[in-house]
Amino acid sequence: MFFRNLLQRRYAIPSTRKNNSTIEQLNQNEPGPLISPPNDKKFVRRRELLVQQLRERGIRDEQVLKAISSIPRQKFIDTALESRAYEDSPLPIGFGQTISQPYTVAAQTELLKVRRGNKVLEIGTGSGYQCAVLCELGADVYSVERHDGLYQEARRCLTELGYRPKLKCGDGTKGWSAYAPYDRILVTAGAPVVPEELVRQLAVGGVLVIPVGDQASQVMKRITRVSEDEVEEESFREFKFVPLIGEQGW
Numbered sequence: 001m002f003f004r005n006l007l008q009r010r011y012a013i014p015s016t017r018k019n020n021s022t023i024e025q026l027n028q029n030e031p032g033p034l035i036s037p038p039n040d041k042k043f044v045r046r047r048e049l050l051v052q053q054l055r056e057r058g059i060r061d062e063q064v065l066k067a068i069s070s071i072p073r074q075k076f077i078d079t080a081l082e083s084r085a086y087e088d089s090p091l092p093i094g095f096g097q098t099i100s101q102p103y104t105v106a107a108q109t110e111l112l113k114v115r116r117g118n119k120v121l122e123i124g125t126g127s128g129y130q131c132a133v134l135c136e137l138g139a140d141v142y143s144v145e146r147h148d149g150l151y152q153e154a155r156r157c158l159t160e161l162g163y164r165p166k167l168k169c170g171d172g173t174k175g176w177s178a179y180a181p182y183d184r185i186l187v188t189a190g191a192p193v194v195p196e197e198l199v200r201q202l203a204v205g206g207v208l209v210i211p212v213g214d215q216a217s218q219v220m221k222r223i224t225r226v227s228e229d230e231v232e233e234e235s236f237r238e239f240k241f242v243p244l245i246g247e248q249g250w
């Protein structure tokens, strides 16, 4: 593990409603096939360098690194910023939002421990880049974004690249109950608390990764639903995300 697990505790889920919904048999997302987009050649070397940098920073999950080495990040941002696509930094995507820093994407995905075929819910589609990483890992991906403009643009970009996640525009702090429970839930915006509804939509044995704190910085938390009414919580290092806005957010 690239960063120390700072704290671990176990507690009961407050007012748990039994989650009896059966997992729907949906067509599983085929990752890709990723057809190299035009003009991608000049970015191949930059992606290799980025992956090298992520390794140096402690990312160890080869599947995650492989996904990052094959996704054209420049496609998820404005063409005016293309030359900065492989800097290890967040970049603006409009509406005051950002595409997460590659290190943050890698670290969150590594913590999530995604297995091929996992049903994964992402909150905060944003540019769609993190969503593409989850698709590349062979997950069956559901992603919710609150800004209609970002939702539309992410849908266009992901479709163009051959990914087939299920996307929705709405308040992700309430999850996406129609398809619950999920094996994995990833929140890519900073939350004031862990939204209870997300824990309820987690399958037993499922994992939720979410940054929790104030608006200046958040601690990365990994919550594992160990039984119907108990979760285990681990805390990792601090990050800085844009705020999670909604009924169970800011």
Ligand code: SAH
Pocket (backbone or CB within 6 Å): 097, 098, 099, 100, 123, 124, 125, 126, 127, 128, 129, 130, 131, 144, 145, 146, 147, 150, 170, 171, 172, 173, 188, 189, 242, 243, 244, 245, 246, 247, 249
């Ligand atoms: N995963 C994204 C990161 C985008 S930043 C990427 O790879 O680009 C976080 C995103 O969360 C923003 O787009 C923001 O609009 C969105 N967001 C904030 N609160 C939300 C909510 N309650 N439901 C859904 N999306 C939310």
